[in-house]
Amino acid sequence: MSLFLLSIARVGAVAAAASAFGWAASRAACPPGREFRAERVAWAWAIAAALISGLVPACFLAGIEPGWPGLFALGALAAALGWWFRVPEPAGPSSEAGAGRTGLAVACGAVVALGIALYLVRALTEPMWSNDYVAIWGLKGKTIHAAGTLPRHLFTDPAMAYSHPEYPLGLPFFYAGVAFLTGRWDDHAMALVFPIFQVATLFGLFGWLRRRGASRTVAGLAAAILACFEPLYSAFLTGMAEVPLSLGLLLFGSSLSDAIEGDPGALRRLAFASGLITATKNEGLFFAAAGCLLALAFGSARRWRCALAALPTALVVQTAHVLWRGRVPLRDFDFSTFSVERLGEALAAAARLPGAVGWTQLVLVGVLVAAGARAPESRWMLGLCACGMAAYLLLPVFAIRGPEWLVRAALPRTTAGLAPLAAAAVGARYARR
Amino acid sequence: MIRRAAGIAGAGALLALVLIVQPWPELPQRVRVLVRTAPLELARRRLGGSGTAFDREYFVFLENARRRLPAGTRGVGLYGTPGTEPYTYLAGYVFAPRPVHLAPGALPEGWVGAIYGTARPPGVRILQDWGAGALAVESR
Numbered sequence: 053m054s055l056f057l058l059s060i061a062r063v064g065a066v067a068a069a070a071s072a073f074g075w076a077a078s079r080a081a082c083p084p085g086r087e088f089r090a091e092r093v094a095w096a097w098a099i100a101a102a103l104i105s106g107l108v109p110a111c112f113l114a115g116i117e118p119g120w121p122g123l124f125a126l127g128a129l130a131a132a133l134g135w136w137f138r139v140p141e142p143a144g145p146s147s148e149a150g151a152g153r154t155g156l157a158v159a160c161g162a163v164v165a166l167g168i169a170l171y172l173v174r175a176l177t178e179p180m181w182s183n184d185y186v187a188i189w190g191l192k193g194k195t196i197h198a199a200g201t202l203p204r205h206l207f208t209d210p211a212m213a214y215s216h217p218e219y220p221l222g223l224p225f226f227y228a229g230v231a232f233l234t235g236r237w238d239d240h241a242m243a244l245v246f247p248i249f250q251v252a253t254l255f256g257l258f259g260w261l262r263r264r265g266a267s268r269t270v271a272g273l274a275a276a277i278l279a280c281f282e283p284l285y286s287a288f289l290t291g292m293a294e295v296p297l298s299l300g301l302l303l304f305g306s307s308l309s310d311a312i313e314g315d316p317g318a319l320r321r322l323a324f325a326s327g328l329i330t331a332t333k334n335e336g337l338f339f340a341a342a343g344c345l346l347a348l349a350f351g352s353a354r355r356w357r358c359a360l361a362a363l364p365t366a367l368v369v370q371t372a373h374v375l376w377r378g379r380v381p382l383r384d385f386d387f388s389t390f391s392v393e394r395l396g397e398a399l400a401a402a403a404r405l406p407g408a409v410g411w412t413q414l415v416l417v418g419v420l421v422a423a424g425a426r427a428p429e430s431r432w433m434l435g436l437c438a439c440g441m442a443a444y445l446l447l448p449v450f451a452i453r454g455p456e457w458l459v460r461a462a463l464p465r466t467t468a469g470l471a472p473l474a475a476a477a478v479g480a481r482y483a484r485r
Numbered sequence: 486m487i488r489r490a491a492g493i494a495g496a497g498a499l500l501a502l503v504l505i506v507q508p509w510p511e512l513p514q515r516v517r518v519l520v521r522t523a524p525l526e527l528a529r530r531r532l533g534g535s536g537t538a539f540d541r542e543y544f545v546f547l548e549n550a551r552r553r554l555p556a557g558t559r560g561v562g563l564y565g566t567p568g569t570e571p572y573t574y575l576a577g578y579v580f581a582p583r584p585v586h587l588a589p590g591a592l593p594e595g596w597v598g599a600i601y602g603t604a605r606p607p608g609v610r611i612l613q614d615w616g617a618g619a620l621a622v623e624s625r
Contacts, residue, residue: 056523163500170507177515179527181536187574191581199582211586214573240530273496280503287535409506416499423491482492 059241060176062234067100067248073127074100077134081321083141090259091306095321097252098303098328101245101296103127104229105222105331109376112201118232139317160272164254167279172247174287179240185291188215190239193227197237207377218380220373222331223293239291246290253299253472254279260306260476264429265483274479283468293333294469300329301339301440302472304362305433308343309480311358312351312432319361327365334382335443335466340366342439346432384458385450398448398455402463417478424481433477440470539571543601546618547579550599553613553620559595560584565602592623 074096081095082088103126110126111118180190192215196202207217230245231237254275261271279285289295304325310318326343329336340363347358406414424430444466451458522530528548531537537544543566554561561580566572568587576599577585592598598609598621605611609621 054524055526163504170512173512173515173519177519178522178534179531179536181531181534183570183574186536186578187570191574191578194578195582197582203582203584205584209584212577212584214570215577238527240527273500277496277500277503280500280507282503282507409502413499413502416495416502419495420492420499423488423495425488482489 056241059234059236059238060244063230063238063241063244066104066230066233067097067245070100070104070123070127071096073103073123073131074098076131077103077127079134079138080136081134081139081317081324083139083316085141087142087263088259090255091263092259094252094256094259094299094303097248098299098325099130101226101249102324102328102331103130104233105226107229108196108225108232109202109221117200118229120233123233137320139320142316154268157268157272160269160276163276164272164279167276167281167285168247168251168254170280170282171250171285174285175243175246175290176240177287180243180291182288182291184293188219189223189293190227190291191215192221192224193231194237194239196224196228197231202376207380213383216383217377218382219293219334220331220336220369221376222328223296226296243290246285246295249295249299250279250285253295253302256299256302256306257472257476257479260302261479261483264427264480266479267482267484270479270482274475278472278475281468281471283464284471289465289468292465294465297329297332297336298469298472300325300332300336301436301469302476304329304339304343305436305473306476308347308358308362308436309429309432311361312347312354313429314354319357322358322361323365326362327369330366330369335440337366337370338443339436339440342436346435346439350431350435384452385447386452387450389450389452391449394449394455395446398445398459401448401456401459402445405459405463417474420478421481424478425483427480427483429483430477430480433473433480437470437474437477440473441467536575542617543572544575544579546601547576547599549615549618550620551579553615554580554583554597555612555620557595558583558597560586560593560597562586562589562592562596562598564588564598564600564606565604597622 075092077099078092078095081099082092103123107122107126108118111122114122116122192206195206202221206212206215226245227242230242234241257278258271258275261274262268266274284295284298303321307318307321307325311322322343326340329339344359344362347362348355351358421434444463448455448458448463518533522533525533532541532544532548550561560583561576563573563576563585566576566587573585573587580599586596589596597612600606600619600621602618603616605614605619605621608624610624612620612622614620
């Protein structure tokens with residue numbers, strides 16, 4: 053056990069060190085004070101993940117090997133920027149609701165802890181193994197780490213086309229960064245970062261709902277349901293991009309809502325989250341564009357500022373990818389294949405997918421949305437969820453291997469990635485404002 | 486009030502449902518696997534895991550081949566595998582950062598052929614042979 057524990061401790065140390073820098077840098081995004089403390093944990097980890105990931109291309113460009121000196125330099129720079137551009141404390145009273153039903157809130161806390169423990173066991177049972185981890189995310193991360201560079205064959209060799217050269221490099225750089233910092237490629241111990249993403253997401257959800265006036269019970273219930281949501285926090289998705297993306301989408305949606313409300317620091321948070329989701333998965337750019345359009349359409353007085361914060365960083369990240377790897381077409385899609393029959397085939401396959409339990413869960417979410425109050429915060433997030441669902445349902449129509457194939461292969465996990473955003477949207481309808 | 490009650494009931498039912506549908510039966514087995522395999526080296530943990538379940542002998546072959554690759558190998562040509570996705574993906578991952586080509590007609594300079602199984606194609610020079618597999622280069 054000791055060797056594995058040592059490897060786990062190494063990954064934990066990397067996560068802790070990067071999070072400390074992330075916490076210091078998050079001053080530029082989150083106002084100080086108790087109200088933001090839980091959310092700041094989520095932002096600290098998101099910034100930490102960006103630092104670990106960004107360390108690799110930054111060091112490659114500087115011509116040095118990625119390692120602790122690079123992380124300390126990058127982290128110190130981020131912390132200094134956080135201090136220099138720190139967000140002032142908001143004026144006015146805190147909007148956090150009171151204690152609520154303490155017994156229920158404690159029970160929710162226990163369920164959250166259970167959900168984290170269950171995912172920890174699922175994630176760490178064996179080295180990361182799912183198809184997309186082996187073929188895409190892990191392959192690229194391992195290649196970057198072992199080669200000490202970004203080899204061209206990842207993008208130019210037709211035999212490697214299965215690794216999807218068109219996918220963003222945020223997660224492979226993150227894996228490579230962890231490996232450089234721990235001094236080895238250990239795809240078992242590295243799985244520890246996935247429960248850390250889960251914990252950060254739960255802190256982000258709970259903190260945002262509390263700040264938006266939800267009671268501890270409501271915020272705790274939302275966190276408890278999400279913590280135990282196995283379709284997202286599964287052994288299969290460990291190693292894939294959905295869990296990191298789901299944190300990014302929650303941060304993006306919550307900061308979009310905050311920015312439209314005019315909260316201090318929200319525009320910076322929105323801009324950062326926009327870059328983060330674009331660096332994680334292709335649809336990140338889509339969500340950034342959808343957020344930009346939502347802000348333009350419904351953002352009232354702050355529409356332009358919000359729209360301008362939502363998209364440019366995503367475009368910068370996308371441009372950096374194009375400059376680095378060249379223009380690579382989407383491999384699985386042919387956009388000339390649209391037909392009503394294919395749309396029907398995709399929707400029918402999607403309708404068969406959830407089964408009795410899945411449909412019951414979806415109906416219960418519908419009941420929760422309908423029974424809750426109409427809150428503007430909820431509207432932005434539900435809007436983003438709806439855009440995501442529509443895209444995930446429509447994309448299979450263009451799948452080269454057929455609509456049913458893509459629905460079966462991707463829809464369950466891509467839609468599960470919307471769960472934190474949906475939990476925040478639904479929870480906000482039960483806030484006391 | 487009715488809406489709030491419906492909300493609490495809905496949330497309670499949803500929580501109960503996500504708890505009920507947890508894969509509980511696999512939990513003790515996962516803990517046992519974790520405790521049993523943790524002292525083993527990383528490759529052995531992968532060997533016993535889900536990612537190699539489609540053909541564990543194949544992973545043994547890949548690990549054997551990887552550990553025996555001559556220094557400076559630029560890429561790997563893979564022979565004797567079914568060529569289906571799991572075989573291709575796992576080989577690409579194990580041999581990373583070297584590119585892997587499935588049964589290339591000719592091996593480029595600096596590439597090594599990894600042959601799965603006991604058959605040995607003609608026109609190659611065997612570098613290493615361990616029965617269940619071999620490493621070879623083009624006879625030039």
